[in-house]
Amino acid sequence: xxxxxxxVIKMAHQLFIEKGFQATSIxxxxxxxxxxxxxxxxxxxxxNELLIALIKSLYQQIETERDELLIGKDPTDIEVFIKQxxxxxxxxxxxxxxxxFEEVMILNDDELKQFIxxxxxxxxxxxxxxxxxxFGEEKKPYLLDCAITFFGILNHNYKYNFVAEKSPSTLYKVxxxxxxxxxxxxxxxxxxxxxxxxxxxxxxWAPEGSNHKKAFQQELHTIILALKKLLERNxxxxxxxxxxxxxxxxxxxxxxxxxxxxxxxxxxxKQEIILSKTDEFKRLEALVxxxx
Amino acid sequence: xxxxxxxVIKMAHQLFIEKGFQATSIxxxxxxxxxxxxxxxxxxxxxNELLIALIKSLYQQIETERDELLIGKDPTDIEVFIKQxxxxxxxxxxxxxxxxFEEVMILNDDELKQFIxxxxxxxxxxxxxxxxxxFGEEKKPYLLDCAITFFGILNHNYKYNFVAEKSPSTLYKVxxxxxxxxxxxxxxxxxxxxxxxxxxxxxxWAPEGSNHKKAFQQELHTIILALKKLLERNxxxxxxxxxxxxxxxxxxxxxxxxxxxxxxxxxxxKQEIILSKTDEFKRLEALVxxxx
DNA sequence: TCATAGTTATACTAGCAGTCTAATTAGAGC
DNA sequence: GCTCTAATTAGACTGCTAGTATAACTATGA
Numbered sequence: 001x002x003x004x005x006x007x008v009i010k011m012a013h014q015l016f017i018e019k020g021f022q023a024t025s026i027x028x029x030x031x032x033x034x035x036x037x038x039x040x041x042x043x044x045x046x047x048n049e050l051l052i053a054l055i056k057s058l059y060q061q062i063e064t065e066r067d068e069l070l071i072g073k074d075p076t077d078i079e080v081f082i083k084q085x086x087x088x089x090x091x092x093x094x095x096x097x098x099x100x101f102e103e104v105m106i107l108n109d110d111e112l113k114q115f116i117x118x119x120x121x122x123x124x125x126x127x128x129x130x131x132x133x134x135f136g137e138e139k140k141p142y143l144l145d146c147a148i149t150f151f152g153i154l155n156h157n158y159k160y161n162f163v164a165e166k167s168p169s170t171l172y173k174v175x176x177x178x179x180x181x182x183x184x185x186x187x188x189x190x191x192x193x194x195x196x197x198x199x200x201x202x203x204x205w206a207p208e209g210s211n212h213k214k215a216f217q218q219e220l221h222t223i224i225l226a227l228k229k230l231l232e233r234n235x236x237x238x239x240x241x242x243x244x245x246x247x248x249x250x251x252x253x254x255x256x257x258x259x260x261x262x263x264x265x266x267x268x269x270k271q272e273i274i275l276s277k278t279d280e281f282k283r284l285e286a287l288v289x290x291x292x
Numbered sequence: 293x294x295x296x297x298x299x300v301i302k303m304a305h306q307l308f309i310e311k312g313f314q315a316t317s318i319x320x321x322x323x324x325x326x327x328x329x330x331x332x333x334x335x336x337x338x339x340n341e342l343l344i345a346l347i348k349s350l351y352q353q354i355e356t357e358r359d360e361l362l363i364g365k366d367p368t369d370i371e372v373f374i375k376q377x378x379x380x381x382x383x384x385x386x387x388x389x390x391x392x393f394e395e396v397m398i399l400n401d402d403e404l405k406q407f408i409x410x411x412x413x414x415x416x417x418x419x420x421x422x423x424x425x426x427f428g429e430e431k432k433p434y435l436l437d438c439a440i441t442f443f444g445i446l447n448h449n450y451k452y453n454f455v456a457e458k459s460p461s462t463l464y465k466v467x468x469x470x471x472x473x474x475x476x477x478x479x480x481x482x483x484x485x486x487x488x489x490x491x492x493x494x495x496x497w498a499p500e501g502s503n504h505k506k507a508f509q510q511e512l513h514t515i516i517l518a519l520k521k522l523l524e525r526n527x528x529x530x531x532x533x534x535x536x537x538x539x540x541x542x543x544x545x546x547x548x549x550x551x552x553x554x555x556x557x558x559x560x561x562k563q564e565i566i567l568s569k570t571d572e573f574k575r576l577e578a579l580v581x582x583x584x
Numbered sequence: 585t586c587a588t589a590g591t592t593a594t595a596c597t598a599g600c601a602g603t604c605t606a607a608t609t610a611g612a613g614c
Numbered sequence: 615g616c617t618c619t620a621a622t623t624a625g626a627c628t629g630c631t632a633g634t635a636t637a638a639c640t641a642t643g644a
Contacts, residue, residue, distance in 0.1 A: 196469055
């Protein structure tokens, strides 16, 4: 019955696309996905929690797809960047993320707002990193401004062009137009030396703890993936996988991770000899120790 | 007791700035402005109506102030445009219009949405007109794109720069930065010939598209009527009335109004102190400037 | 003085998010 | 198949919201 929660998220997403977040009542979700109120509040502590869960899963999805486009390609090639943008815009459109995000920024819910702001900063940071590859280190001081400026151009033009005509080719034209402006602006701004924001600010904005945390998450994630792979043919694979997922969630999502639980999970995992001897497991232990 | 309605709007505005539109309940407004529920619903048919009334009054205010900045100035001077922008941004900030607008776009109220969209288009149309003056007729095909692009740059940078630091000088730096990008983009885009949207679309978007002119006529008409009323007991009423009628006929009926004649008539009218101090006269001046 | 229009307090409907409970059901281990 | 536990259920309940309705009250102007 684990996927029932996923099903509820999916159903709610459909309703949100159709009617918007605000206009969708919990009762609607209950009726549409055929569960009782109690079950809903067993899964999510509130409607906002459900939304966070939804957006998180969508974001993970799109970031993975977008980063996969870079594999084996030249990161300095701006055409790859364009492809990545198109993917993201298309994704936003089909999932109505655009509206959803705007909608959330209003709700007087600080946790939700914080979460969305974090998400926007992630995209901004991604673009900044890509610009570093594309335009080179020497343009660095101007690239945060350029990233902000670029998304301003892209989003605004996108909005008005879709008012004008909803043809699918519009998207590509707008992306191309915006990128053309971008490359000129990068040169122009580097030459005149105009700067609004130092790129170092990106780190200090970093929601909580700079790239440290991000790097930590990423390492944890890859290690756990590797360990899961090792377990594939193991009879108790599911149990161990759950333990691994628990460790990840507890350390990444919880503000105050319950270390005794993590330690306990680690001990349980150690029982499985296939795991405990591996380098990955040792790295996992080391990583866990660091959080203590 | 006419100003009680205005007082309610003002009180509500304060609450909206503090807590946001959504988070302010009607009960809050009632308590804060000390009226009964019945009175509220006597004034406004709903909370949304109140918001529309508020935004309308704010918009009229800012547009008048903004257009007054152009009186007696060179409309091709970009520095005047910058001053106008600064005024608008400052106004938006102190009145929290920025948040208010975003908030409204969500509410599943079509009338309200339509109204806000109309307001945005008004600003866009204003910028387009100003760009025509500043950059010249030969850049016309690109100026709608440029207006959209410009506001994208301005708004986005404004947003992030205020996250970074709330110092009041930030606003001016961001405006300057955005305008610098703009002038380069206009040239660049005119040279490469890239176009996304034909400026003629502005007219077709116009909520009151062809009514645009009608609205202008109507406003002019009411202003002139008001001024005539003021002159009723004046010894030279007839002379002034003729001047006013001339302005109306010249601006409304002539395809190519002779602006120097209109200006001259305006100067003559200004001699009459009873007129020149009134709000109506200022609105008349602003209106005349716009036709230039 | 009196009629009218505006204002008031208050009770009411209907819908919302979220809590709580008691009864039912499904699944895992034996 | 049996049992125990945990998930699930329907529905009552609280406290909030927007908006309606009404009967009593008050200011104003003829």
